[in-house]
Amino acid sequence: MDVPAASACPACLAAPSAERIAAAAAPRDARLFLSLPTAHCAVCISDVERALAAEPGVRTARVNLTLKRVAVEADPEVTAERLVAVLDRIGYEAHELDPGTLMVTETDRRGRDLLMRIGVSGFAMMNVMLLSVAVWSGAEDATRDLFHWISAAIALPTVVFAGQPFFSSAWTSLKAGRLGMDVPISLALILASAISVYETMHSGHHAYFDAAVMLSFFLLVGRYLDYRTRAVARSAAEELAALEVPRAVVLREGAEVTVPVAEIAVDDLVLVRPGARMPVDGTVTHGSSEVDRSFLTGESLPAWAGIGSVVLAGEVNLTGPLTVRVTAAGRDTSLHRMADLVAMAESARNRYTSLADRMARFYSPGVHILAFSSFLGWMQITGGDLRISLNIAAAVLIITCPCALGLAVPAVVTAASGKLFRKGLLIKDSTALERLAEIDTVVFDKTGTLTMGAPEPVNLADLPDAALEVAAALAGASSHPLARALADAARVAGIRPATVTDLREVPGYGIEGQWRGQVVRLGRAIWVGAEAGSITATHLKIGSAAPLSVAFADRLRPGAAEAVAAFQKQGKAVHLISGDVAGAVGDLAGRLGIEHWQAEALPADKVALIAELAAQGRKVLMIGDGLNDTAALAAAHASISPASALDAARAASDIVLLGTDLSPVAEAVRVAVKARRRIKENFAISLLYNVVAVPIAIVGLATPLAAALAMSLSSITVSVNALRLK
Amino acid sequence: MEMLAYLIPISLCLGGLGLAAFFWSLKDRQYDDPKGDAQRILSTEWDDQPKP
Numbered sequence: 001m002d003v004p005a006a007s008a009c010p011a012c013l014a015a016p017s018a019e020r021i022a023a024a025a026a027p028r029d030a031r032l033f034l035s036l037p038t039a040h041c042a043v044c045i046s047d048v049e050r051a052l053a054a055e056p057g058v059r060t061a062r063v064n065l066t067l068k069r070v071a072v073e074a075d076p077e078v079t080a081e082r083l084v085a086v087l088d089r090i091g092y093e094a095h096e097l098d099p100g101t102l103m104v105t106e107t108d109r110r111g112r113d114l115l116m117r118i119g120v121s122g123f124a125m126m127n128v129m130l131l132s133v134a135v136w137s138g139a140e141d142a143t144r145d146l147f148h149w150i151s152a153a154i155a156l157p158t159v160v161f162a163g164q165p166f167f168s169s170a171w172t173s174l175k176a177g178r179l180g181m182d183v184p185i186s187l188a189l190i191l192a193s194a195i196s197v198y199e200t201m202h203s204g205h206h207a208y209f210d211a212a213v214m215l216s217f218f219l220l221v222g223r224y225l226d227y228r229t230r231a232v233a234r235s236a237a238e239e240l241a242a243l244e245v246p247r248a249v250v251l252r253e254g255a256e257v258t259v260p261v262a263e264i265a266v267d268d269l270v271l272v273r274p275g276a277r278m279p280v281d282g283t284v285t286h287g288s289s290e291v292d293r294s295f296l297t298g299e300s301l302p303a304w305a306g307i308g309s310v311v312l313a314g315e316v317n318l319t320g321p322l323t324v325r326v327t328a329a330g331r332d333t334s335l336h337r338m339a340d341l342v343a344m345a346e347s348a349r350n351r352y353t354s355l356a357d358r359m360a361r362f363y364s365p366g367v368h369i370l371a372f373s374s375f376l377g378w379m380q381i382t383g384g385d386l387r388i389s390l391n392i393a394a395a396v397l398i399i400t401c402p403c404a405l406g407l408a409v410p411a412v413v414t415a416a417s418g419k420l421f422r423k424g425l426l427i428k429d430s431t432a433l434e435r436l437a438e439i440d441t442v443v444f445d446k447t448g449t450l451t452m453g454a455p456e457p458v459n460l461a462d463l464p465d466a467a468l469e470v471a472a473a474l475a476g477a478s479s480h481p482l483a484r485a486l487a488d489a490a491r492v493a494g495i496r497p498a499t500v501t502d503l504r505e506v507p508g509y510g511i512e513g514q515w516r517g518q519v520v521r522l523g524r525a526i527w528v529g530a531e532a533g534s535i536t537a538t539h540l541k542i543g544s545a546a547p548l549s550v551a552f553a554d555r556l557r558p559g560a561a562e563a564v565a566a567f568q569k570q571g572k573a574v575h576l577i578s579g580d581v582a583g584a585v586g587d588l589a590g591r592l593g594i595e596h597w598q599a600e601a602l603p604a605d606k607v608a609l610i611a612e613l614a615a616q617g618r619k620v621l622m623i624g625d626g627l628n629d630t631a632a633l634a635a636a637h638a639s640i641s642p643a644s645a646l647d648a649a650r651a652a653s654d655i656v657l658l659g660t661d662l663s664p665v666a667e668a669v670r671v672a673v674k675a676r677r678r679i680k681e682n683f684a685i686s687l688l689y690n691v692v693a694v695p696i697a698i699v700g701l702a703t704p705l706a707a708a709l710a711m712s713l714s715s716i717t718v719s720v721n722a723l724r725l726k
Numbered sequence: 727m728e729m730l731a732y733l734i735p736i737s738l739c740l741g742g743l744g745l746a747a748f749f750w751s752l753k754d755r756q757y758d759d760p761k762g763d764a765q766r767i768l769s770t771e772w773d774d775q776p777k778p
Contacts, residue, residue: 042768065762065765066762067759116749119752120745143730
């Protein structure tokens with residue numbers, strides 16, 4: 001049996017419910033998931049499975065290459081860190097995934113349900129078609145009646161089972177007082193079956209059983225394609241979220257305990273190590289450090305945090321360990337409140353009507369009117385012959401039934417999403433491509449989007465060699481991002497670090513040492529007695545000499561210049577808006593040739609810019625990554641965020657960029673424009689079939705054979721046209 | 727014409743068998759990892775005896 005839907009659907013991994021119950025009862029009994037981004041072949045599978053199975057305590061390990069993931073069942077004491085280390089030793093990159101976040105996909109049964117219905121209608125279609133071909137080629141009298149009865153026995157249960165998605169959706173739209181595309185579909189299915197049964201009972205010549213099952217088969221394939229595109233995107237998005245395993249170190253009676261973030265309560269003491277993200281809102285009770293707020297505000301300059309400072313969830317601790325007393329955790333953190341704002345903005349976008357909806361809006365009433373008026377017309381002509389009139393009305397409904405229309409959009413969207421997925425773009429929303437095709441203005445965020453959010457020194461050449469050597473030595477001893485960037489740049493430039501002794505890091509300030517009997521310091525402006533400038537810089541003081549400044553600029557994201565240039569070439573207006581200071585933003589705008597830029601923008605300013613552009617009738621594509629961009633991402637006509645963005649920003653955007661390279665973004669717009677053209681062509685093709693076939697049906701010349709031919713030909717043409725997408 | 731009495735049930739049964747096989751493969755989660763299954767066939771690991 002040849003069912004095209006045999007391909008995979010990650011969402012049909014429906015876990016047996018017994019397993020779910022067991023998992024809920026013993027959450028710590030290790031059922032671990034690791035992401036394996038580099039696995040790609042048979043050797044990888046056996047390497048990984050063998051290495052994990054050899055580990056004591058591991059019961060089973062099974063790689064899923066489609067999802068690039070390994071599921072491990074192990075004794076409770078086996079931890080993900082240990083398994084990651086095992087895989088690292090044999091040369092495979094692995095990351096722990098949060099099973100709680102993944103469970104949503106695992107228990108999704110809709111895809112399997114649709115596949116089951118496709119299988120049933122495919123089986124019925126083939127058998128009924130065999131019998132129908134016999135009838136069309138001349139079976140008569142008792143044989144024809146027998147064949148019709150057998151067809152009815154197969155087709156009626158099939159229509160009842162396979163048509164359920166259409167019936168329920170038609171019922172929902174009727175209850176809401178609308179005529180969706182599913183209303184004529186359901187009506188055609190019901191009418192075709194009823195008329196055919198009636199004809200069979202009266203030894204009629206024509207029965208439409210084959211049309212009814214074929215209709216449900218083709219339409220279900222369209223539904224499934226549509227569903228699968230979204231399921232693939234959703235599971236990939238979930239995997240991104242599951243990569244951030246939410247754990248924190250809490251101090252309980254002096255001991256450090258690692259707990260899930262969900263279990264942290266107000267007034268707990270949380271220890272945040274350098275390099276970690278704040279899991280909660282709170283005030284610092286111990287330690288001093290610098291925090292990176294760029295995700296929240298877009299500022300590239302780290303802020304100082306000491307005892308009494310207020311820190312917010314989402315900020316990154318840079319230099320020293322901080323102990324934080326929790327003031328708000330979980331849903332109450334400012335991070336979550338910001339995400340709630342997004343939910344409000346998002347409803348605006350849900351009002352967008354897709355091409356298919358717009359089509360359905362005039363198509364459905366048209367079809368009903370056409371069928372009903374041909375019924376009335378034939379009642380008039382035949383002087384009230386109900387049987388002939390109903391037969392013709394059914395033929396009109398079957399022929400106009402949007403078989404090809406049901407495939408027109410999903411086939412194109414599937415082809416386009418697959419193409420963009422291979423380029424590293426994840427389409428999350430079903431109407432995202434259509435909206436992306438309409439944009440004429442692009443608004444970029446700076447930090448983390450056009451730039452990597454990683455600084456590099458820009459004025460090393462201006463510093464004397466001796467100072468550089470000292471700076472390199474000091475920087476090499478610190479883990480602060482600016483110091484690390486300076487040390488890396490010095491190494492690349494071939495500078496040999498001077499011999500500095502008594503190195504000591506002062507958390508939150510900088511690093512200090514002894515060089516040729518003098519105190520040398522590298523760090524914050526106030527600490528070394530320098531004047532704080534507007535650009536990111538670290539300062540070097542040697543003995544009592546005047547302090548020297550090392551200025552930093554954010555490194556450009558690879559492909560950023562290409563993406564901006566490509567958008568400008570496509571004739572789109574490009575804007576840059578950032579929460580960073582004017583100096584840094586203006587400099588970047590100049591480098592990339594962006595004319596319109598705005599600095600020190602608050603999240604509300606970003607939304608205001610989008611609203612202002614929208615008021616001018618422009619369709620805006622917003623590309624951003626920070627929490628401060630989230631509302632703007634949600635408000636824009638279409639939005640893209642990189643995979644490194646915060647969860648909230650990714651959730652608010654239509655498309656997620658999986659790689660680091662920004663250049664596929666311009667490509668996405670090109671593919672979207674192409675895809676929209678294909679969708680319109682597909683609509684034209686299916687309308688053309690109707691223009692030819694409907695008059696034939698109305699004058700009463702349509703046979704079941706003609707209906708079957710029109711239906712399959714139009715569906716195949718539409719699918720082939722979708723595959724032409726380049 | 728009498729042969730129809732055999733042929734039709736036979737053809738329906740065969741089709742039904744195919745449908746049952748499809749249901750079983752779906753329930754057995756055989757479409758979870760098509761890429762992995764395509765690669766596993768290349769491994770010689772369990773060529774001599776089935777995996778215990």
